[in-house]
Amino acid sequence: MVNFDYWTPTRLVFGKDVVREKLVETMRPLGKRVLMTYGGGSIKKIGLYDLVKDLLKDFEIFELPGIEPNPKYDPSVLEGVRICKEQKIDVILAVGGGSVLDCSKAIAAGAYYDGEAWDLISYKVKAQKALPIVDIITLAATGSEYDCGGVITNTAINDKRGYMNALLYPVASFMDPTYTFTVPAKHTAAGTADAINHMMEQYFCASPNDISDGFLETLIKTLMKWVSVAMKEPDNYEARAELMYACTFGCNGILAMGTGGSGWPMHAIEHALSAYYDITHGVGLAIITPRWMKHVLSEKTMERFVKFGKNIYGITEGTDKEIAEQVIDRTYKFFESIDIPMHLREVGIDESRVGEMAHHVASIDHLENCPFAPLSEQDIAEIVTASL
Numbered sequence: 001m002v003n004f005d006y007w008t009p010t011r012l013v014f015g016k017d018v019v020r021e022k023l024v025e026t027m028r029p030l031g032k033r034v035l036m037t038y039g040g041g042s043i044k045k046i047g048l049y050d051l052v053k054d055l056l057k058d059f060e061i062f063e064l065p066g067i068e069p070n071p072k073y074d075p076s077v078l079e080g081v082r083i084c085k086e087q088k089i090d091v092i093l094a095v096g097g098g099s100v101l102d103c104s105k106a107i108a109a110g111a112y113y114d115g116e117a118w119d120l121i122s123y124k125v126k127a128q129k130a131l132p133i134v135d136i137i138t139l140a141a142t143g144s145e146y147d148c149g150g151v152i153t154n155t156a157i158n159d160k161r162g163y164m165n166a167l168l169y170p171v172a173s174f175m176d177p178t179y180t181f182t183v184p185a186k187h188t189a190a191g192t193a194d195a196i197n198h199m200m201e202q203y204f205c206a207s208p209n210d211i212s213d214g215f216l217e218t219l220i221k222t223l224m225k226w227v228s229v230a231m232k233e234p235d236n237y238e239a240r241a242e243l244m245y246a247c248t249f250g251c252n253g254i255l256a257m258g259t260g261g262s263g264w265p266m267h268a269i270e271h272a273l274s275a276y277y278d279i280t281h282g283v284g285l286a287i288i289t290p291r292w293m294k295h296v297l298s299e300k301t302m303e304r305f306v307k308f309g310k311n312i313y314g315i316t317e318g319t320d321k322e323i324a325e326q327v328i329d330r331t332y333k334f335f336e337s338i339d340i341p342m343h344l345r346e347v348g349i350d351e352s353r354v355g356e357m358a359h360h361v362a363s364i365d366h367l368e369n370c371p372f373a374p375l376s377e378q379d380i381a382e383i384v385t386a387s388l
Contacts, residue, residue, distance in 0.1 A: 001209045001258040008252055010146055011172040014245065016237075019048075019136055019174050023055050026172045030132050031090020035083055037064045037104045039096045043138060046182055052095060052136070062087050064107075067096070070274050070281065071103035073118060073154040080107035081117055084131060094135040094170075097191075098142025101135045102150030105168040108133050121152050121163045130167040136174045139183055140243040141191030141282065143198060143250030145173035153275055158360070160275035162267070175248070177240035185231040189338040190282030192227040192243060196220055197266055197285040198250030204296075204304050206260030206371035215255050217311045222246045224312075227338055263370030266292050269380060271365075272357040279347045286335040287342055291386040293328045296373035304372075344388045354384050 013022055027034070034056060043049045053061065062083055067076045083089065084107060094104035109127035110117030119125040137145045144150060149164035183191070203216045223246050229239040249255060269292070270284040297305060305324035309315040313330050315323050336342050344350075361367065362377035375383075 002207050002260055004257045006253060006257055007166075008146065008169060008254075009171075010169045010252075012146065012175065012248065013172055014175045016176055016178055018176055019051065020055065023052070023134075023136075023174065026134060027056065027059065027091065027093070030134070030171065032058075033060045033062070033088060033090045035062050035064060035080065035087070035089045035092045035107070037067060037080065037092060037094045037096070037100050037107070039065070039067045039069075039100050042182065043095050046138075046179060048095060048136065048138065048179060052093070056093075062089065067100045067103045069097075069099050070153045070160065070278055071099045071106075071151075073106075073121070073152050074156065076103050077106045077110060077117055077121075077152060080104070081110035084108075084111035089131060092131050092133045094133060095138070097137065097139030098144040101133070101137070101144040101170070102142070102152065104133055104135070105130075105144070105148075105150040106152050106163070107131075108168060109165060118154060120165075121154075121161050122159075123163065127165050127167055130165070133168070133170045134172050134174075135170050136176075136179070137244070138179045139187065139191055140180055140240070140247040141194045143195065143247050143252065145170060145175065146248045147250075147252040149251060151271065151281075153278075155275075158275050159364070160271040162271070173248075175244050177237055177244050180240045180244060181235045183234070185234070186339065188230050188234075188243075189227060189340055190280050190286075191247065192223050192282070192338070193286040193335060193340060194282035195243075195247040195250050196223050197282075197289055199223075199255065200289065201262055201264045201266060202256045202259070203308060204301070204372050205256065205262040208260075208304070209258045212255055212257060212259050213307070213311075215249070219246045219249060219255070220312055224334060231338065260371050262372045263365075263367060265365075265367050265370050265373070265375055268361050268365035268367055269383060272361045273344070273349060273384070275360075276353055276357055277347070277349050279349070283340055283347060286340045287344055287347075287387050288383065289335070290328050290332040291383050293331065295379065295383050295386070296375075297324055297328070298373075301373055344384070349388070351385065351388060354381050358384060
């Protein structure tokens with residue numbers, strides 16, 4: 001087992017009515033001047049916007065609405081940083097899904113930086129200070145509520161970057177599954193696909209251990225079990241709660257403790273797809289996943305596929321190669337069963353920029369260093385091409 005040093009300061013507040021019961025007491029020590037960030041109109045439709053404004057009536061609230069999926073550096077991050085600096089914001093309250101929270105993390109770091117905030121996101125400069133963040137999550141997907149990272153798209157340079165800094169752990173994350181009841185089936189499926197891929201990126205790793213495998217296998221099976229229930233019965237509290245709780249652990253490091261890591265190659269490839277074409281992240285991951293699996297299957301990686309097949313899908317018969325091939329096929333069919341389009345052409349991507357995207361990924365993410373299955377620029381292009 002590989003050495004590790006693990007720490008997380010985030011308080012998780014989970015269940016019905018926790019916002020009403022505990023938001024004010026959580027926010028009060030952090031300051032009076034609040035930047036409230038959110039996306040479209042969904043939080044207003046479900047009454048969450050009005051509830052928050054009423055609860056925080058004694059605070060000074062400034063707002064940054066309109067944060068998009070695949071949150072944009074320009075305008076959202078830049079506008080949020082401007083508001084924080086001009087209004088001397090004390091704390092950011094992110095209300096929405098992972099995109100809103102990811103954007104808020106970038107704003108929190110940028111608020112104390114005098115240069116171009118992209119310097120922080122691209123790791124040119126390391127943030128030394130950040131505003132505190134509290135969030136109310138309304139979509140089960142990214143796990144941003146329990147980690148210190150986020151993903152931001154810079155459309156000017158077709159670059160979508162994941163960034164992490166220990167300063168960006170939320171102070172507290174409020175998770176009431178009832179706020180996910182109105183999430184449409186297609187977004188429920190895409191969010192779950194995103195979370196499943198978070199687990200798979202960490203399962204297919206170098207130097208695995210049984211403890212991490214056990215966590216990951218349980219979470220993957222939980223997500224696969226409950227997503228179809230939530231899609232058919234959107235107000236099923238148990239289904240929504242299981243999905244929300246499982247998604248929370250995706251990216252905060254606890255699932256990879258003691259392992260040798262993987263390099264997160266599927267995410268790296270999908271980030272290029274959604275940077276160039278602005279597709280839904282979870283959909284892109286679902287499309288890429290079985291093609292990546294097929295591409296990296298070899299005698300060296302076979303053991304991981306076989307264990308995944310036996311413990312996730314219950315496959316017990318066949319040679320190791322046959323089990324591994326069944327794993328790939330069943331993974332494809334699972335995503336297909338929750339109505340995710342499984343070809344890039346279905347989401348508007350053709351072969352015209354495959355080479356450009358492959359070069360972008362290879363030059364930024366250095367997947368040739370992936371400890372589980374290294375990928376060259378040519379490998380990346382072949383995986384994208386196979387996904388068309």
